[in-house]
Amino acid sequence: MRRSVLVMFSILVLVLTACSQTSAPPKQAAPSAAPAPGSEGRLVPELTMYLPAPNYISTQYDSAAFIAKSWEKLGVKTKLVTHPDWATFVGMVDDRTKWDAAVQGFVANPSRMDPDEFVTRMFLSKYVGKGGTNYGEYKNSEYDKIAVAQREEMDPGKRLALVKQAQALIAKDVPAISVFHNKTISVYNKQKFSNVVSVPGVGLMNIYNYVQATPLTSDKTLVASYVGQMRAINPLNAPAWDVEQEFQRLVYDTLTRIGPKGTPEPWAAKEWKVADPKTVTVTLRSGMKFHDGKPVTAEDVAFSYMFIKSQKVGSYNAALNSIESATAKGADAVEFKLSAAYAPLTTVTFSQVPILPKHIWDGVAEKNKLAKAADWDNARMIGSGPFKFNSFKQNQEFIIDRNPDHWMAPKVDRLVNKMFTAAEARFLAMKKGEVHFHESKGLPPNQVEEAKTDPALGIVEDSGNDVRWMTFNLSRGPFQDYAFRAAMVNMVDYKTIQTDILKNQGVGGRGFVPPGNTAWHDTGVQYPQMDLEKARKILKDAGYEWDAQGRLLLPRDYKPAMLAR
Amino acid sequence: MGVRWSYILRRLVTNSVTLWVVVTLIFVLFRLLPGDPVAVMVDPLAGPEAREEVIRELGLDKPTLVQYGVYLRDLVTGRLGHSFVYRQPVGRMVLPNFVNTLVLALASLLVSYGIGTGLGILLAWRRGTRLDDIVTFVTMFLRSAPPFWMATLAIMLFSVRWGLLPVSGMHSTGFPQQGLLAHFFTLDFLKHVTLPLGVGTLYFMGLPALLMRGSMLEVMGEDYVELARAKGMSTPVILLRHAARNALLPVLTAGTMFLGWAMGGLVAIEYIFSWPGLGQQMVTALGQRDYPLAQGAFVLTAVMIMLLNFLTDLLIAYLNPKIELT
Numbered sequence: 092m093r094r095s096v097l098v099m100f101s102i103l104v105l106v107l108t109a110c111s112q113t114s115a116p117p118k119q120a121a122p123s124a125a126p127a128p129g130s131e132g133r134l135v136p137e138l139t140m141y142l143p144a145p146n147y148i149s150t151q152y153d154s155a156a157f158i159a160k161s162w163e164k165l166g167v168k169t170k171l172v173t174h175p176d177w178a179t180f181v182g183m184v185d186d187r188t189k190w191d192a193a194v195q196g197f198v199a200n201p202s203r204m205d206p207d208e209f210v211t212r213m214f215l216s217k218y219v220g221k222g223g224t225n226y227g228e229y230k231n232s233e234y235d236k237i238a239v240a241q242r243e244e245m246d247p248g249k250r251l252a253l254v255k256q257a258q259a260l261i262a263k264d265v266p267a268i269s270v271f272h273n274k275t276i277s278v279y280n281k282q283k284f285s286n287v288v289s290v291p292g293v294g295l296m297n298i299y300n301y302v303q304a305t306p307l308t309s310d311k312t313l314v315a316s317y318v319g320q321m322r323a324i325n326p327l328n329a330p331a332w333d334v335e336q337e338f339q340r341l342v343y344d345t346l347t348r349i350g351p352k353g354t355p356e357p358w359a360a361k362e363w364k365v366a367d368p369k370t371v372t373v374t375l376r377s378g379m380k381f382h383d384g385k386p387v388t389a390e391d392v393a394f395s396y397m398f399i400k401s402q403k404v405g406s407y408n409a410a411l412n413s414i415e416s417a418t419a420k421g422a423d424a425v426e427f428k429l430s431a432a433y434a435p436l437t438t439v440t441f442s443q444v445p446i447l448p449k450h451i452w453d454g455v456a457e458k459n460k461l462a463k464a465a466d467w468d469n470a471r472m473i474g475s476g477p478f479k480f481n482s483f484k485q486n487q488e489f490i491i492d493r494n495p496d497h498w499m500a501p502k503v504d505r506l507v508n509k510m511f512t513a514a515e516a517r518f519l520a521m522k523k524g525e526v527h528f529h530e531s532k533g534l535p536p537n538q539v540e541e542a543k544t545d546p547a548l549g550i551v552e553d554s555g556n557d558v559r560w561m562t563f564n565l566s567r568g569p570f571q572d573y574a575f576r577a578a579m580v581n582m583v584d585y586k587t588i589q590t591d592i593l594k595n596q597g598v599g600g601r602g603f604v605p606p607g608n609t610a611w612h613d614t615g616v617q618y619p620q621m622d623l624e625k626a627r628k629i630l631k632d633a634g635y636e637w638d639a640q641g642r643l644l645l646p647r648d649y650k651p652a653m654l655a656r
Numbered sequence: 657m658g659v660r661w662s663y664i665l666r667r668l669v670t671n672s673v674t675l676w677v678v679v680t681l682i683f684v685l686f687r688l689l690p691g692d693p694v695a696v697m698v699d700p701l702a703g704p705e706a707r708e709e710v711i712r713e714l715g716l717d718k719p720t721l722v723q724y725g726v727y728l729r730d731l732v733t734g735r736l737g738h739s740f741v742y743r744q745p746v747g748r749m750v751l752p753n754f755v756n757t758l759v760l761a762l763a764s765l766l767v768s769y770g771i772g773t774g775l776g777i778l779l780a781w782r783r784g785t786r787l788d789d790i791v792t793f794v795t796m797f798l799r800s801a802p803p804f805w806m807a808t809l810a811i812m813l814f815s816v817r818w819g820l821l822p823v824s825g826m827h828s829t830g831f832p833q834q835g836l837l838a839h840f841f842t843l844d845f846l847k848h849v850t851l852p853l854g855v856g857t858l859y860f861m862g863l864p865a866l867l868m869r870g871s872m873l874e875v876m877g878e879d880y881v882e883l884a885r886a887k888g889m890s891t892p893v894i895l896l897r898h899a900a901r902n903a904l905l906p907v908l909t910a911g912t913m914f915l916g917w918a919m920g921g922l923v924a925i926e927y928i929f930s931w932p933g934l935g936q937q938m939v940t941a942l943g944q945r946d947y948p949l950a951q952g953a954f955v956l957t958a959v960m961i962m963l964l965n966f967l968t969d970l971l972i973a974y975l976n977p978k979i980e981l982t
Contacts, residue, residue, distance in 0.1 A: 178945050179690040222707050314829065320940060322742050403709055466743045481830075485742070485749070486940070487932055488829055507829050512936050513928045515808050520823040523816045 133636075133644040135569055136654060137168045140561075141184050142194035144175040149535070150597075151559050154270050154588045155194045158561070161582045164623060165630065166643035184226060191568045192561055193226055199275055199292040199556035199605070201349035205438040206611040209558060209603045210257045211238050213267060227562040227570075229266035243432035245368045250434055255613040258602050262616045264573075265580045267562035269600035271588055272555025272607065276596070277530040278542045281549035283308050284527055286502070291353040291607055294553045296530050298341060298348055302477050302501040304528075311504040315528040316517050320486050320510055324472045326445045327404050327465040336406070336443070338489055338508050342382075343445030343474035346373060346392070347437070353610060355438050359387070359446055359475070368432035373441075375423040380496060381448045381475045389419035394449040396427070402464055410440040448473055477501050486510055521548070536594060554607035555597050569645070569653050574633030580619045581626040667969075671962050678958045683727055686947050687720065714740055727951075736955065737948035741941075746952035750937065754956055756826060757933035759840060761922060763849065764856035765914050772861035773907055776868020777900055781891065783873065792866070799862030803921045807855045807928035814851060821851050824930040852929045859921055860914070864907050871903035878902075912968035916961045 140159055145152040152173070159169035172190070174180045184193045203209065212218065216235050218225035237260065241253035261267070277294035279287055286305040290297035296317060304313060319334035326343060329335040346363075350356035363373045379387035400411040413433035418426050429436070451473055456464045472480035477499050478491035489508040493501045509526060511517040518538050520526040522545065542548045563570035563579075570576055585599025604612045634646025645653055694710050711717050715726065730737055736746035775795070779788050798806075815823045822828065826848050839845070875881065876899050884894050923935030930936065934953050941950035 176690075176943070178943065182690050312829075328743055405710065468744075482833075484833075484932075486936075487825060487930070490830055509825075509829060511824055511930045512926075512940065513804075513808075513930065516811060516824045516928055516930060519808075519811050519816050523819070523823055525823055 132654075133647070133649065134638070135167055135643040135645055137170055138162075138191040138568070139170050139172060139189065140192040140194065141172050141180070141190045143177070143180060143196075144173040146175055147177065148196070148273075148559075150271070150273075150592055151194060151196060153592045154559070155561060157588065157592065158270070158583055161584060161621070162579060165578065165582060165626060166637050166641045167579075185221060187226070187228060187564060187566055191564050191570055193564070194270070194559075194561045195226075196559035197557055199273075199553070199607070201290060201292045201297070201353075202439045202443060203556070204292050204349055204353040204608055204610075205435045206254050206604045206608065207242055207435045207439070209605075210241060210254060213560075213562065213603070214238065214257075214261065227266050227564055228566040229264070230565075231260070231264065231266075234260050234264075242434055243368070244434055245365045245432055251611065254604065254611050255615075258604055258613045258616050262602060262618055265563075265576050265619070266565055267560050267603075268580050268583065268618075269558045269560045269602055269605075270583070271559050271585075271593055271597050271600050272605045273557050273559065273593075273597040274555055275530070275553040275557070276539055277528070277551045277553070278521060278539075279529070279549050279551065280521070280524060280527040280547055282547045283310065283524070284313065287549075287551065288351055289551050289553055290349060290351050291553055292349070292556045293337070294530050295528055295551055296337060298477070299351060300528075301341060301503075301506055302499045305502045312507060313503045313505070313528065314507045314509050314526050316509045316511060316520070316526045317530060318514065321483075321489050321508060322485065323469075324480070324483050324489070325465060325467055325469040326447070327399065327402055327463075329406055334508070338491075340443075340445060340476065341478045341506065342472055342476045342480050342491060343447070344379070344387075344476045345443065345445060346441040349438075349442050353608065355442055358442075359392075360441065363437055363441070365437075369429040371427045371429070371436060372420070373425045373427070375425070376498070377423055378498075379475050382473045382479045382494065383448070383471075385448065385450060387446060387448075387475045388422055389425045391449045392425045392446055393417040393419045394453065395447040396444055398447065398449075398452060398464075399444060404465065407444060410435070410443055414440075446475060448475075478506060481505070536596065539596070556605045556607035558603055558605055559600070560603070567652070572633070572653060574629055574635070577619070578626040578629040578635075581622045581629070583619070584621040585618075586621070664970075667966060671966060675958065675962065679728070679731060679955055680724075682951050682954045682958075683724055686951060689945070731955070736952035739941075739946055739949045741944050741946040741949065746948050749949065750934070750952050750956055753932055753934045753937045753953070754960070756931065757922065757926070757935060758960070760849070760852060760856070760926070760931060760933060761915055761918060763853050764860055764918065764922070765911065767853060768857040768860035769864045769907065769911050769914070771857060772864030773868045773900075773904070775861065775865040776907075777872060777895055779865065779869040780872030780876065780899075781895055783869075792869075795862045795865050798858045801859075803855060803859045803924040804928050806858060807852070807925055810851050810855050811928070822848055824928075826932055852925050852931055856918075856921070856925055859925075860918060863910060867910055868903060868907050871906050872899055875899045875903040908972065912965060912972075915964055919957065919961075 138159075140155060142155045143151055156171060159171060162169055169192075172183075174183060184190070184195065197203065197209065197212075212224045213226065214229050214231075214234055215225060215238055216230040216232070219228045219230065234257065237253055237257050241250050241257060244250040244253055275292070275294045277289065277296065279295055283306065284304045285307055286303050287295055288297070288299040288303050289295055290299060296315065301313065301315075306313070317334045321335045321338060323329065323335065324339065324342075326336075326339045329339060344359040346358060346360035347355040348358045357376075359376055359379060360373045361376045363371060365371050373392075375387070375389060375392065381387060396411065396414060396417040399407050400414060413429045413431050413436070414427055415430045416428045418428075420426050427436070433440075452464065455467055456462065459467055461467055472483075474480075475497075477494050477497040478501065479494045481490040481492045483489050487510055489510075491506050493504050509520070511520070517526065517529060518541075521529045521542075524547065539550070542550055563576055565571055570579075583600070589595060589597065589599045598606060601612070601618060602616060606612050606614075630643070634648065636644045636646075638644055694707055694714075694716070715723060718726075727737070734747070736750065738744070739746050739749060742749060775791065779791060782788050811823055814821045826845065828844050828848075831844055833839075872895075881894060881899055884898055919935065922933070923939060925931065926933040926935040927939060934957060938950055938953040938957075941953060
């Protein structure tokens with residue numbers, strides 16, 4: 092019996108091998124002819140594209156690989172280089188001497204509903220350099236002027252005009268292109284909770300949802316889970332916008348919050364006024380109390396801003412950089428003086444900085460004999476938010492209870508952030524009903540499909556607010572030449588990417604202010620579309636040629652820098 | 657009793673040297689890893705000054721040799737350093753996880769070796785039959801199946817579909833932190849440990865089962881077994897009272913090495929079940945390039961393995977008069 096099994100198995104293996112050989116595509120004829128006269132040395136070298144591994148976000152890999160394939164029609168070959176470990180990949184991209192195109196993305200989050208980050212991060216010339224975010228080394232003084240001006244323009248109408256100019260300029264210069272914008276998909280248990288509220292950029296993972304979600308059963312505990320680990324309950328020890336900050340801001344109040352429209356809503360601040368471009372006055376809501384009973388005063392707010400700034404906390408540095416002073420004016424007004432006008436102050440900074448109780452945090456490092464305040468364990472986590480701290484088991488669970496004295500007291504009794512290491516276990520817990528709110532920026536399509544068929548689960552989609560981009564290296568190689576770039580970006584088939592690769596779980600790239608950000612996105616800008624004829628014409632007009640095998644050749648008067656490796 | 661003081665002393669010295677080599681290797685390997693720990697920690701928009709600040713704070717600006725010196729000095733005084741990411745002393749963070757992993761590892765060892773040995777005896781008794789074929793095949797299959805796949809499958813069936821057991825973790829949400837006894841000797845803990853333990857058992861029992869089977873077959877060919885049979889003893893009595901005891905030795909030896917071999921599988925199981933153990937801590941620390949935490953976890957694992965090996969060597973020598981440790 093065993094011998095026959097072995098024989099059958101061997102036959103199966105042979106059959107499968109034979110099948111795979113016959114269905115393989117015919118091998119390309121190796122270029123064997125001699126190079127066309129005058130073309131020696133002008134051959135456009137094989138491009139190197141760095142992109143995140145398929146295990147990270149598979150659609151990002153697939154779309155970039157698809158674009159590289161389209162480029163072959165112009166006679167350009169591209170080598171795809173990836174790495175499954177994220178930290179390693181980031182280090183690789185930082186070395187600008189090794190790649191021609193790099194692919195990454197910015198996930199959506201509430202502070203990115205203000206266009207400042209997208210407009211400046213990749214394109215301001217001052218961000219060029221090791222560790223800087225201007226990966227492609229785009230240096231355009233005209234762009235710099237516009238980008239800096241929008242950051243300092245406190246009038247929203249004028250600022251919008253500047254942001255539109257910035258978008259148009261990038262669309263023209265194409266130092267980088269956006270490839271697609273994902274939808275953010277949140278899944279929740281609709282049999283147990285109703286009244287869910289979605290906020291652009293985070294879906295259901297926002298404070299409005301947590302305070303308004305209404306339990307439908309006798310179980311009044313809301314269990315949420317995200318990708319990411321919560322490591323500390325000390326607000327000074329949190330990376331820029333991550334799970335931790337969002338949960339910390341349930342216990343600590345902020346002056347404003349980004350609301351369901353994607354714009355800042357009053358929260359601890361009743362109103363704010365821009366007296367002059369460098370002075371902003373904020374009036375606080377009255378009657379606010381910390382969880383230990385002491386009142387929240389303007390002193391606490393002023394203290395919080397200056398204290399966090401003095402601690403040089405990495406995640407708040409950019410936001411607090413331009414604040415010169417914060418002074419309490421009376422019991423409920425705070426005056427901010429800026430060293431330079433800073434438009435994102437009211438849209439981003441006010442929604443990020445937690446209001447700390449001065450009577451606890453003033454001198455906390457000295458009192459506890461610590462090097463920095465960020466090292467303090469903050470065991471009682473006293474804030475003034477709609478939730479009170481209950482317990483924290485590092486990397487396991489974070490539990491907070493309803494604060495009945497808050498003006499936006501939640502409808503649930505308790506909220507739990509349950510942490511998992513494995514995404515599969517998180518989703519299974521969702522199906523079992525142990526987790527009620529689950530969001531993952533990279534939720535695999537099969538889990539989305541499964542969630543759709545489950546009667547207990549509801550899905551909330553947030554239109555594309557993230558940007559998955561491809562940037563070109565302008566410090567070396569053929570992408571330095573504008574004509575080359577212009578031609579290559581006319582070979583991106585956005586339609587196919589959207590329908591076949593994204594399966595309509597997002598839209599094709601529309602620049603660096605995502606289309607979901609309706610307040611700032613310029614719908615009037617034309618982005619290059621798939622047009623082989625146009626691409627060829629651009630190249631021909633610039634002096635490029637093709638050899639007998641269809642490979643692209645640089646113009647006869649090419650600069651040596653174009654071939655620098 | 658076959659243990660001499662000179663042996664113990666020599667073992668301590670060799671173990672210390674091994675530990676130093678391991679500790680150095682760990683230090684070097686982590687530094688060789690591509691990927692900048694600071695990049696993972698600092699928001700690039702914060703500007704180069706924030707980056708410099710963090711580098712200085714963590715002592716990464718000092719030459720590697722100095723960092724190594726600091727690392728060794730801390731280790732000798734019992735300090736495992738300060739976590740980059742969590743800003744807490746590593747020792748305090750690693751200890752509870754270490755206990756959790758130890759509990760899971762020891763439980764897996766006992767149950768999988770217990771069941772595996774019993775299975776081995778059964779298979780030796782029924783050697784050549786259909787039962788032997790089937791069970792051997794199933795055991796080898798379970799040993800080759802990736803533990804994270806089995807774990808996910810187990811959760812799907814026992815937790816989601818049949819609702820019998822929790823999905824993950826060591827305790828239910830909101831379970832109060834109490835003393836050691838209350839931590840582990842509760843129904844809540846038992847419910848949570850069942851699936852990880854079950855998957856671990858299925859995965860690890862292959863080795864003792866097949867080892868015991870082979871060992872039994874060898875022993876059963878010995879003269880004294882013939883004699884026992886001639887004396888008219890029944891097979892079960894022969895198997896258990898005479899053969900099994902002697903056949904157990906190779907399995908016991910394998911059992912002492914269990915911890916070292918099982919770490920890989922345990923890490924996968926801890927990962928899927930979000931079991932708050934050393935394996936899970938190592939994996940997350942690695943991904944975040946938290947050098948001190950990952951180093952601390954590795955060093956603790958190495959110490960644990962060496963200590964257990966040493967203790968079991970002593971134990972076996974104590975039990976078996978034929979062994980002389982020199």
